Amino acid sequence: MTTGPGVDIPMTRYLGEDGDPVADLPAWAADHQLLVGFYRSMVLTRVFDRKAVALQRTGQMGTYPSCLGQEAIGVAIAHLMSAADVLVPYYRDQSAQLGRGVWMAEILLYWGGDERGSRYRDNAVDLPNAVPIATQCAHAAGVAAAMRIQGRHDAVVCTCGDGATSKGDFLESINVAGAWQLPLVFVVNNNQWAISVPRSIQCGAPTLAQKAVGAGFPGEQVDGNDVIALVEVIGRALERARAGKGATLVEAISYRLGDHTTADDATRYRSPEEVNEAWRLEPVQRLRDYLHGVGAWNELQEKALYRDCEKAVEKAVREYQETPPEPPEAMFDYLYANLPHALEEQREAVIARAARMDGGGP
Amino acid sequence: MTTGPGVDIPMTRYLGEDGDPVADLPAWAADHQLLVGFYRSMVLTRVFDRKAVALQRTGQMGTYPSCLGQEAIGVAIAHLMSAADVLVPYYRDQSAQLGRGVWMAEILLYWGGDERGSRYRDNAVDLPNAVPIATQCAHAAGVAAAMRIQGRHDAVVCTCGDGATSKGDFLESINVAGAWQLPLVFVVNNNQWAISVPRSIQCGAPTLAQKAVGAGFPGEQVDGNDVIALVEVIGRALERARAGKGATLVEAISYRLGDHTTADDATRYRSPEEVNEAWRLEPVQRLRDYLHGVGAWNELQEKALYRDCEKAVEKAVREYQETPPEPPEAMFDYLYANLPHALEEQREAVIARAARMDGGGP
Amino acid sequence: MSLAYDVEKDTGAGPEALEATLVEAVNLALDHEMEHDESVVVLGEDVAVNGGVFRATVNLREKYGVRRVMDTPLAETLIAGMTIGMAVQGLRPVAEIQFMGFIYATFEQLVSHASRMRNRTRGRLSCPMVIRAPFGGGIHAPEHHSESTEAMLAHVPGLRVVIPSSPQRAYGLLRAAIRDPDPVIFLEPKRIYRAAKQKLRIEEATLPLDMCFTLREGSDITLVSWGAMIRETLEAAEQLGERGISAEVVDVATIKPLDMETILTSVEKTGRCVIIHEAARSFGAGAEIAAQLAEKGLLNLRAPVARVTGYDTVMPYLRNERYYLPDVDDIIAAVEKTVAFG
Amino acid sequence: MSLAYDVEKDTGAGPEALEATLVEAVNLALDHEMEHDESVVVLGEDVAVNGGVFRATVNLREKYGVRRVMDTPLAETLIAGMTIGMAVQGLRPVAEIQFMGFIYATFEQLVSHASRMRNRTRGRLSCPMVIRAPFGGGIHAPEHHSESTEAMLAHVPGLRVVIPSSPQRAYGLLRAAIRDPDPVIFLEPKRIYRAAKQKLRIEEATLPLDMCFTLREGSDITLVSWGAMIRETLEAAEQLGERGISAEVVDVATIKPLDMETILTSVEKTGRCVIIHEAARSFGAGAEIAAQLAEKGLLNLRAPVARVTGYDTVMPYLRNERYYLPDVDDIIAAVEKTVAFG
Numbered sequence A, B: 001m002t003t004g005p006g007v008d009i010p011m012t013r014y015l016g017e018d019g020d021p022v023a024d025l026p027a028w029a030a031d032h033q034l035l036v037g038f039y040r041s042m043v044l045t046r047v048f049d050r051k052a053v054a055l056q057r058t059g060q061m062g063t064y065p066s067c068l069g070q071e072a073i074g075v076a077i078a079h080l081m082s083a084a085d086v087l088v089p090y091y092r093d094q095s096a097q098l099g100r101g102v103w104m105a106e107i108l109l110y111w112g113g114d115e116r117g118s119r120y121r122d123n124a125v126d127l128p129n130a131v132p133i134a135t136q137c138a139h140a141a142g143v144a145a146a147m148r149i150q151g152r153h154d155a156v157v158c159t160c161g162d163g164a165t166s167k168g169d170f171l172e173s174i175n176v177a178g179a180w181q182l183p184l185v186f187v188v189n190n191n192q193w194a195i196s197v198p199r200s201i202q203c204g205a206p207t208l209a210q211k212a213v214g215a216g217f218p219g220e221q222v223d224g225n226d227v228i229a230l231v232e233v234i235g236r237a238l239e240r241a242r243a244g245k246g247a248t249l250v251e252a253i254s255y256r257l258g259d260h261t262t263a264d265d266a267t268r269y270r271s272p273e274e275v276n277e278a279w280r281l282e283p284v285q286r287l288r289d290y291l292h293g294v295g296a297w298n299e300l301q302e303k304a305l306y307r308d309c310e311k312a313v314e315k316a317v318r319e320y321q322e323t324p325p326e327p328p329e330a331m332f333d334y335l336y337a338n339l340p341h342a343l344e345e346q347r348e349a350v351i352a353r354a355a356r357m358d359g360g361g362p
Numbered sequence C, D: 001m002s003l004a005y006d007v008e009k010d011t012g013a014g015p016e017a018l019e020a021t022l023v024e025a026v027n028l029a030l031d032h033e034m035e036h037d038e039s040v041v042v043l044g045e046d047v048a049v050n051g052g053v054f055r056a057t058v059n060l061r062e063k064y065g066v067r068r069v070m071d072t073p074l075a076e077t078l079i080a081g082m083t084i085g086m087a088v089q090g091l092r093p094v095a096e097i098q099f100m101g102f103i104y105a106t107f108e109q110l111v112s113h114a115s116r117m118r119n120r121t122r123g124r125l126s127c128p129m130v131i132r133a134p135f136g137g138g139i140h141a142p143e144h145h146s147e148s149t150e151a152m153l154a155h156v157p158g159l160r161v162v163i164p165s166s167p168q169r170a171y172g173l174l175r176a177a178i179r180d181p182d183p184v185i186f187l188e189p190k191r192i193y194r195a196a197k198q199k200l201r202i203e204e205a206t207l208p209l210d211m212c213f214t215l216r217e218g219s220d221i222t223l224v225s226w227g228a229m230i231r232e233t234l235e236a237a238e239q240l241g242e243r244g245i246s247a248e249v250v251d252v253a254t255i256k257p258l259d260m261e262t263i264l265t266s267v268e269k270t271g272r273c274v275i276i277h278e279a280a281r282s283f284g285a286g287a288e289i290a291a292q293l294a295e296k297g298l299l300n301l302r303a304p305v306a307r308v309t310g311y312d313t314v315m316p317y318l319r320n321e322r323y324y325l326p327d328v329d330d331i332i333a334a335v336e337k338t339v340a341f342g
C-alpha cells in the first residue's frame, strides 16, 4: 500500500472477515488451545461489557465507555506482556486490563464512581485509566525510561485511540521514544471515531502508523479485529523493545461498534449502514468462525463458555454492588502520604457534614 | 537519501560550499540583480546582528539571540511572501522581519526591553516574536484557517527551530495543517542546536522534514546556507499553499554560528572545530563567491555595501537610543481595549509610584 | 459599577420572548452573533456534526456551514492557539473546550499569548476570542469532568473570566463576550445547563462584562456566589428569610475583572458576608473577595467573612461526590454562625 | 506548626560549613540527594551537558552519568509526564522547567496526574517527584522570563508548592522536597540566585515542607512574604526598626499547604499584617492569607490587612520592569499606613 509521498506502511492480517485465513498463519497459531484461550478472553470481555452497559442504563453505574468490538486488541496485549512489563492504558482497555489481573469488580467500581476501582488488588504495576486524552503516553515514556535507568529489560505497552494521535502528549511521547530508543510499544486503537469526529478529520495522512516515521522508528498497521495478527505484530514489537531496539507504533484498525460512552448517541453522527458493515468485521465472530472451521470449537463449548462468563460477571456485579461506599473522609486520606496539618480541619468537617447529610449527626 | 524505514526525503542544494553550482540553477537565478538583492539583504542582516550583539555586550540592550549564519533563510522567506501573506516568526528571524518591513530600530527596541518593538509601523499583519517555543505554530494554523474562512488566497509562513519540532504545539499544528489542507509553509531552521541540546537528542529520525509524513503532506530538506535553494524550495511550497494544495514542511539545514543568545556560552557544550567547520558553509560568503564567480559583484561594491549597511544600522541604533521609554502606566494601557474599572486604581498607583521612584513626586 | 441590575428583566416577556434552558441560551447567543456577524466562527471537538456533547452548538453547522463551524482534531493546545491565530486575523472565534477538566493544555496559549497579544504589540494585534467550557461538578460524571478552577484563570492579567448563572445571563453575557475586543473565558455551569427554563428577552442588549448582579436585596448579610451555586445560594436566602434573616445575594458573574464595588457597597449595608463557591477553598476566587473585604471593608465587618466552598482535595468520584459540594444547609449554617457572631 | 525555626542556624559554621549562593545550594542539595539515593534522577532542557542555563545542575552529569542526568527533547508537557512515569516506577525524578514562564504546558500533567495519582489509585501508585523552576522578575530578561504564578499551582489539591528565600533554606527545602513522597513544585527565586553567599550547614537535616519561617521577631506588625521579596521585606523591617516600628518577618516558604498557624499567631501578637509578593495582586497567593486573616483573625486585627504586590498586568519588558516590582519603599509606606490606622 502506498501511504503517502515516499512512504510504505505494512499492514498485517491473517484471518479474513469470514474467519478464513488470507495468509499463512504464523507457526505459533497452530496451537489451537492458545487460540481458544484468546477466544474465551474475548467473550468474557464482551459479556462483561454488555453487563456494564446494562448497569449504567438501569441507573446502577455511571457513564461507561463500551469496548464492544475492541476485544481482540487487549487480549493480544495482555497475552504478550509479562508481569514485570507495564501497561499504560486508556479508558477503553477493559480486555487488556482483565487479562492483566484487574478484577471485573474493580472496573465496575471505577465506572460506578469509586476510586478503589483503580487500586488493583492483583496488579501492582499498571497505570490506572487515563481520562485526559493521550496524557498517559508521556507517563509511558517515563516508565520506559525508568526501566532503562533501573537496568531492567522489561517493556511498556501504551494504548490510545485514533483521536489521541492528534494531541501533543502522544506526539511528544513518540518523539522521545524514538530519540531515546525506549522499550515502548504504542498501540493505537484506531476505531475510526473520536466521539463524533471521524478519523479523516484527525489526520490528513492515510495511516496513523506513519506518524512513527517522523519519530524515527517503525510504524505498521494491523487488523484490530484479527487476534492472530495482533499477537504477531505486537509480539514482534515487544521483542524489539525488550531487545533494546527501541519503540514501535502499531495502528490496530478496528471499529467502535457501540456509542462513544453511555452518554453518547452515535446515531446523531454516523449511519446504521456503516455500523452494520463494521459488524461483519468484528473480532469475536471472526475467531469463532476460524476455530469452528478447524474443529477446535463447537456449539456446546460455546454455550458453556457463555454460561461461565455470565456467572463470573454476575459474581463481579455482586461484589461491586455489595461494596459499600468509602467513608467521606477518604477524599482526604490518599491525597498526600501524610495529611498536611492544614487539611485536618477540613477532614473533620467533611465527617461532621456527612453525618449531618446522612441524618446521623447534628 | 534513505531517511528511515521506507521513506525518502528530498534535499535541495544548488551552490556548493565554495559558491560553485553543484546542480543546474533554476531559471530565475539567471537574474543576477535579484541575487545581488539577496546578498545585500543578507549583509544588512549580518551587520545589524553584529551591532545588536555589541549593544548587548556594552550594556545598551537586553539579552539578544544572534542570527549569525541564519541570514539566507529569512531573506528567501521575505522575498517570496506578498504583503497580504502572514509571517509567523520565532525569535531568530531578524532577516525575514527586516525583509517584511520591520524596522531595525523596532527589533532593537524589542530586545532592548520596549514593547513598542512589536508594534511594527510598516507591517500590520505579521505576528510578533514568539518566545515560548513552538507556540506560534498553532497561531499560524489559525491564521491559515482564517484565510480560508475569509476566502482569501494568501498563505502563511511559520518558522521555528529544530528544538521546536519536539514540542506538542508544532506537532499538533502540522497535524491540523495536513488534516485541513491549510495554506501554510512550515520552515524549520535546523541550526543543529537548541541551546546546548544537539539535534540528535531532539529526534531519532534522520530528518526533521519527515515529520510531515505523519501529517500527510510533503516534507523536504534544503540547504539553509544556499539562498537559491531556499527560494526555490520555499517558493514551490508557497505556490502549493496558494493553489489550495495544502501545507509543506521545509527543513532548512543551517548552523547557529553564534551563542544561543548573549546570555549563553556555547563553548561549554560544543567544540571550536565544529564551529570552524560550520563557518566554511555559511551563507553570506557562499553567495558572494558565486556572485564574484559570475562577475556580478566586486570588491568596490562590497565596500560600499558594508558602508551603507553600517550607516543604516547606526541610524537605527540612534533611533533606538533616542526613543525615550514609555511612561510607566503604559503597562496598563494596552492590556485591554478599555481599561477595566477595577484597574484604574492600580494605574493611578503606578504613576504615583514611578514619580516617587524617579524623584519627581511625593 | 454601582449600576443596579434590573433583576426583573431576568424573566422577559413580550412577543420576542423565548423559553430556554441555560444551554439553549448559549446556543441562541451563538446563533444570534453568528447571524449578525460573519466573522464569528465556532470551533472545537464535536461541535459541528454532533452539535456539542451538551448540544450547545447544535444546528449551527447546518445554518452557517462547515467553514464557520469546525470540528477540530483532538488537541486543546492547538484549539487555543488556532483560536488566537483566527482572532488576530479579525475573526471572532468561539472555541469550545469540551470540559473544563481538559482546559489545562490551553494554559500556555492563554497565559502567554491570548492575554498578551494586544499588550505585546501595543495594540497592533488583538485577540477578540471566547473560550467556552462547561464546568463544575454534581452531574455524576467520570473523573476530570467536575472541575471548577476559575481562580487559576482569574489570576491571569489580560483575560476576562465570565460565569453565567441563569439562561438570561448566559445569553446576555455570552453575546457580550463574543463582541468583546479581548479574550474571554466563558465558563458554563453544566449542573444547571437544563435546570430550569426561562423566558429570554432576546432583543435585550448584551450584559456588561465587569459587573456583579444583585439578584436579591437584603439587609442582614451579603451572600456572594457565582455559577451553579447561585441556586443553592438563592434557596438558602429564601429559607433564611423565613427565619427572619434578610440576605442579599450577589452573583459575581464576571470573576475577572472583579467588580468589588458592588460587593463592598452591599457589605457596607449588611456588615456581614459569606462567600460561596464550589471550587476548592484555598487560593480559590473567594479568597480575593475576602481579601479585598479585609483590606477595604474591614470597618464595615461586624463578623468574620466566611467561605462556604469545596474542600482542598480532588472531587470524589460520583459515589461520594455529594459530600464534596456545598449545599443549602452549609450556607445556612455559615450565615447563622456569622449572624450569631455579631 | 508553632515550632520555632532557629534563624541563627541559617548561617552555619563548623568544619562542614560550605559557602554557597542560593543556586549553588540548589546544586549541592541535588548532589547530596543523588549521592545518597540512587533513585534520584535529574531531567530537563540543558540540564546535563550544559549544567542548566543557571548552572543549577552543573557537574551532576559528570558525577552521576548520563543515565541519571538527562537532557530531554524540548517539550515541557513531556517532561512533566515522563517525570510522573518515572516517579510511578519508584524513581525520585527532579525535573527542571527552564523558566516558570514555560511551566504552563505542564499544567495538564500536574493538575490531572501528578497531584492525583496517589488519590486515584488509593495509594497503590504515587508521584515522589520535584519540578524545579526559576521564577520571578527583576533580572532584565526577555518576555516570559519573569513569571511568578505560584498562586495558580497553589490552588491545586495534592501538590506542594515550595519557595526558598536563602541558600540554607534552598538547600534544606530542596532536600526535603526530593525525599517527600508527593509531588513538589519547587520555585527558585532567580533574582537572588547569586545575591549572597551563606555558610551552609551541610549536615543539617532537611527542612519541613509545611512550615513558615519566622526570620525576624517584632511586635508592631507582621510582614508576610516569600521568595526574592524576602530581601526587600527584611530591609524594610530594618529601616522600620530605625523609625521605631518593630516588624516581625514571616517567610511563608511553603505556599501549599499553607501554615496559617504561624501567621495567625504572629498577627495575634502584632495586630497588623502586610503581605508582600511579587506576583500580580488579584487572585494571588496573598489573597488566601488575607482571607484567612479575615476569617480567623478578624478580632486581632487593629488595621486592615494590606497587600504590597505586583500589578494586575503583564510584567513590562526590562525598560520599565522596575516600575512593576514592589520595593522597600512600598513596603514601608504600606506599613506606615497600617500603623497609622490603628
Ligand SMILES: Cc1ncc(C[n+]2csc(CCOP(=O)(O)OP(=O)(O)O)c2C)c(N)n1
Pocket: A092, A131, A132, A133, A160, A161, A162, A163, A164, A165, A189, A191, A193, A194, A195, A256, A260, C045, C074, C076, C098, C102
Ligand atoms: C484532553 C481531553 N480532551 C477531550 C476529552 C473528551 N473526550 C473523551 S473521549 C474523546 C474522544 C477520544 O477518541 P479516541 O482517542 O479515538 O478514543 P476512543 O474513545 O475512540 O476509543 C474525547 C474528545 C478528554 N477526555 N480529554
Ligand SMILES: Cc1ncc(C[n+]2csc(CCOP(=O)(O)OP(=O)(O)O)c2C)c(N)n1
Pocket: B092, B131, B132, B133, B160, B161, B162, B163, B164, B165, B189, B191, B193, B194, B195, B256, B260, D045, D074, D076, D098, D102
Ligand atoms: C516553551 C519553552 N521552553 C523553553 C524555552 C527556553 N528556550 C529558549 S530557546 C530554546 C532552544 C530553542 O531551540 P531551537 O528551537 O532549535 O531554536 P534556536 O534557538 O536554535 O534557533 C529554549 C529551550 C522557551 N523559550 N520556551
Ligand SMILES: [Mg+2]
Pocket: A161, A162, A163, A189, A190, A191, A192, A193, A194, A195, A256
Ligand atoms: Mg477512536
Ligand SMILES: [Mg+2]
Pocket: B161, B162, B163, B189, B190, B191, B192, B193, B194, B195, B256
Ligand atoms: Mg536550533
